[in-house]
Amino acid sequence: MSVYVTIILAFCLLLLVKETYPRLHSIIYTIYVFLFLTYLVMSIVVPFVSQYFSVVPVALLPVFKLLLFSVLLLFISQIVEELLLDYEYTSLATMFTFTTKAIILLAWLQHMKQFYEKFFSVLGLLS
Structure with missing residues (x-):
């Protein structure tokens, strides 16, 4: 209220x-x-x-925090993008959205690094 x-x-x-x-x-x-x-x-x-x-279980806590970070960042990015579009800064709004998506992608890739290493090592053993 x-x-x-x-x-x-x-x-x-x-x-x-x-x-x-x-x-x-x-x-x-x-x-x-x-x-x-x-x-x-x-x-x-x-x-x-x-x-x-x-x-949240301790094993899933890092994923939960990263998911929450991603959602909040996307919501804030959307609000700022609409604000920039209202002021007719379309190219700046597009760059802001792209940068936000890149930050989220890099955060998730960094978090999944251990998984990728194990996955590719298993694939290497199968060939």
Whole structure:
């Protein structure tokens, strides 16, 4: 409920700024989006996810953390991409999305390195 109140108050303030200082509106809007994302992650996502760390088996904990990291990064990337598209920075939005996907891919490849080594060694034994 507090999230909705925050959104409504911010919307009212952004409308006030848009009417009084239209040049500052885009800057304040961008700052608000990043502050609100930080607020959501710190107040809702982190406490919600931390309670599940004790439920997840220890063997699956690294995969769970990496999966959570990937999902959060993709959600944040999507929000930032839409923000950049609103300001007509399409090439920057595309680069941001591509970079996010590359970071996630590299993180998963690094995590799966031991699996690939064992898999290819087994394939080497079969040939």
